[in-house]
Amino acid sequence: MTSVFYGFATKHPDVPFTLEEVEEMELMRGLEAKKYDFVIGGRHMLNEDTRLISPSTKDELMVIIPDTHPLAQNASISLQELASEKKILMNPYTAIYYQLCMQIFQQANISPNLLRTARVESILNTVSIGEGISLLPLNSLPIFRHDNIVAKPLNPAVSLAVVMARNKREKTSKKLCLLNFLRTLSKKKKTSSLRRLIFLLRLEVFSY
Structure with missing residues (x-):
């Protein structure tokens, strides 16, 4: 995913973007405290306040x-x-x-x-x-x-399901920008996992 996020940051230099790698508990605290817009982690560590975006991998x-x-x-x-x-x-x-x-x-x-x-x-x-x-x-x-x-x-x-998620209570234009970027990228790819990703991203975009 690092190359994907690098591509997003390059294409959208006007959108502030920082990628951090932290331990799981710090990751969830950061999401709850609005430090992070998105997190990627195990499905089992997410709670009812998070909105699943995609089953990134297994x-x-x-x-x-x-x-x-x-x-x-x-x-x-x-x-x-x-x-x-x-x-x-x-x-x-x-x-x-x-x-x-x-x-x-x-x-x-x-x-x-x-x-x-x-x-x-x-x-x-x-x-x-x-x-x-x-x-x-x-x-x-x-x-x-x-x-x-x-x-x-x-x-x-x-x-174990590894997923991308966001806080349900947070709806911002920069989140929508990233989701649209991922949706466009997935259209160009032909793998089954990315086809599943685009379907779920559409659901996520329409939920705003």
Whole structure:
């Protein structure tokens, strides 16, 4: 999306535009405080005051284990198979930790056997030396490539929707300008995901 936003800023230099990357809780506080006009994040972290704009992409929660682990050859891994494993998860302030991982452990009636929490790069290093296993979004992994680990889908799978959203109470011309830009861009693209995007953007524009 960075190249898309750069294209918007280049085409519309009269519209003030800043792109920031922050942790999830700060992202939501910024939206509520009107610091941000739009946010991109997991659907699970949005509340009733946000208006969904598009299902930008999909992600999936994966089991991260050493490549020497007995389960490393499995096509998928269940939570029950991981019950006794020491786990290092993302930090508690992330939605992945408190709205996904802990929730699915609770639903499966499994104690998470938590070793500690950490950032993704530290988690991958810990898993690579065999100190524990983890659960991480698939799309996070290419950013932090690491040897000696494998990623396996959960069984049953846990999918994550990554979306763009705005505050329902905020209606401004610069928001409409960005939405129209994205709509025009999606018309030029022929991928199925962008065709879904244009449909939802039309709904969003007409809601103003």
